[in-house]
Amino acid sequence: MAEAAPDRPPQFPPRRGLARYLTAAVVLALLLAAVSVALEVVGGYGSREQWWHFSVGFQLLRWGARVGAAAAVLGLLVAVGGGWLRRWVALGLAVLALAAGLLTLGVPWLTLQHAHSVPSIHDITTDWEHPPQFQALLPLRAGATSPAAYDGPEAARLQQQAYPDIRPALFSDPPAAVFAAVRRVANRLGWRVVAAVPQQGRLEATDTTFWFGFTDDVVVRVQPAEGGGTRVDVRSKSRVGRSDLGTNAARIRRFLHALHDSGLTPRP
Secondary structure (H helix, E strand, O other): OOOOOOOOOOOOOOHHHHHHHHHHHHHHHHHHHHHHHHHHHHHHHHHHOOOOOHHHHHHHHHHHHHHHHHHHHHHHHHHHHHHHHOOHHHHHHHHHHHHHHHHHHHHHHHHHHHHHHOOOOOEEEOOOOOOOOOOOOOHHHOOOOOOOOOOOHHHHHHHHHHOOOOOOEEEOOOHHHHHHHHHHHHHHOOOEEEEEEOOOOEEEEEEEOOOOOOEEEEEEEEEEOOOOOEEEEEEEEEOOOOOOOOHHHHHHHHHHHHHHOOOOOEOO
16 A cells, blocks of 8 residues: 655745746836836926926826835835845846835925925015015016015014025125126026116016926015115015925025125125
């Protein structure tokens, strides 16, 4: 009588069989990564080109982050499997999907963290008591959700807390020379100058943000300073939204730094 075969421990699927699943998982991870990148790029570009309202672009950004998270998780799992099976091509592609997923997840997350670190204001000026006023830009702001008038004492208080360095610029040069430098700097920064009135010491321009293409308005006021020389005040205001993520303050800083580097003589 034949002896019964001894019980064998359960066998895991052979590595060759797992490799087939690994290939499918790599393809899926790369597909998710590509979709996440496409959603975020198209979301911003479409808003910039006015294909849709910017709120749609933000929604696409959120979906891009969610798909990116899925790509990152799957990419990590596939990378572990690829290393165990010694499938180095699969491992490299999985790392690529992981990196792309982390990128599309990280950009919105960092933007959100930055939004929480700055005040919810979008009207920044070097003179909150007598801010420069828009004139030539008023027709262009007709459809803006944010009024052209200065946002008032609360915005001034929040600005002073968050951006205490935003102050008027004083120069020893005469107003005419300073205004000429103001115009050169505005052009160098890529602003679209709408009005430049040397007699009034007023320059108005627009600037567009990189990703979503939001249009912000800028007015620069050049006038004689008390005690001699020239005083320059700047105001930058968004047309839509509540928080500008610090964009207007950064714009004024860039402008004032460039103006100081334009050959003018700062007044002590």
